[in-house]
Amino acid sequence: xxxxxxxxxxxxxxxxxxxxxxxxxxxxxxxxxxxxxxxxxxxxxxxxxxxxxxxxxxxxxxxxxxxxxxxxxxxxxxxxxxxxxxxxxxxxxxxxxxxxxxxxxxxxxx
Amino acid sequence: xxxxxxxxxxxxxxxxxxxxxxxxxxxxxxxxxxxxxxxxxxxxxxxxxxxxxxxxxxxxxxxxxxxxxxxxxxxxxxxxxxxxxxxxxxxxxxxxxxxxxxxxxxxxxxxxxxxxxxxxx
Numbered sequence: 685x686x687x688x689x690x691x692x693x694x695x696x697x698x699x700x701x702x703x704x705x706x707x708x709x710x711x712x713x714x715x716x717x718x719x720x721x722x723x724x725x726x727x728x729x730x731x732x733x734x735x736x737x738x739x740x741x742x743x744x745x746x747x748x749x750x751x752x753x754x755x756x757x758x759x760x761x762x763x764x765x766x767x768x769x770x771x772x773x774x775x776x777x778x779x780x781x782x783x784x785x786x787x788x789x790x791x792x793x794x
Numbered sequence: 795x796x797x798x799x800x801x802x803x804x805x806x807x808x809x810x811x812x813x814x815x816x817x818x819x820x821x822x823x824x825x826x827x828x829x830x831x832x833x834x835x836x837x838x839x840x841x842x843x844x845x846x847x848x849x850x851x852x853x854x855x856x857x858x859x860x861x862x863x864x865x866x867x868x869x870x871x872x873x874x875x876x877x878x879x880x881x882x883x884x885x886x887x888x889x890x891x892x893x894x895x896x897x898x899x900x901x902x903x904x905x906x907x908x909x910x911x912x913x914x915x
Contacts, residue, residue: 720901781853783841784847
């Protein structure tokens with residue numbers, strides 16, 4: 685069974701930089717997994733930040749960027765702001781029209 | 795602007811059926827694949843199903859395979875999810891989502907606001 689792994693929680697200071705990661709229990713994440721990243725606050729629908737590894741969705745500030753770091757996908761947030769406090773999810777394309785979401789990372793800005 | 799509006803959620807008994815709809819506007823619906831994604835109360839996102847732009851290719855998460863059917867009517871700009879043999883564990887907010895630009899591997903980009911399905915006796 686494919687499991688996509690994310691840090692359960694992370695904290696960052698206002699103005700700081702944080703890197704959230706997205707891994708695979710079965711091996712390395714690559715651009716062939718087309719990693720995407722979403723931000724969600726309680727009671728709201730997810731908002732797309734990054735798709736296909738590093739393409740920024742419309743209207744997303746360039747403080748948010750995506751990449752592959754080592755064997756994981758990464759979401760890098762620079763200049764963290766109070767309203768970045770959210771849960772962040774990644775999703776990976778596994779194979780044959782199958783996608784799997786990670787469990788999410790709850791980011792605290794303090 | 796892209797708009798996706800889900801409807802059809804509600805309370806349903808275990809074993810019964812429900813059909814969700816997702817009305818799309820603001821983009822050329824007929825050229826984009828579509829996803830359904832769900833979120834159980836207090837839990838994370840779970841990918842449910844995908845359908846190609848012309849309706850010819852579909853797939854499902856193992857948890858719903860054989861019980862759920864995704865379909866679309868491009869003449870009505872509407873996506874559907876037929877849910878049969880519902881279980882308590884199907885209780886969730888169901889989101890429809892447009893596929894991002896790209897190939898068959900494209901993940902969701904634009905999302906609807908979701909519709910709540912509660913399976914309870």
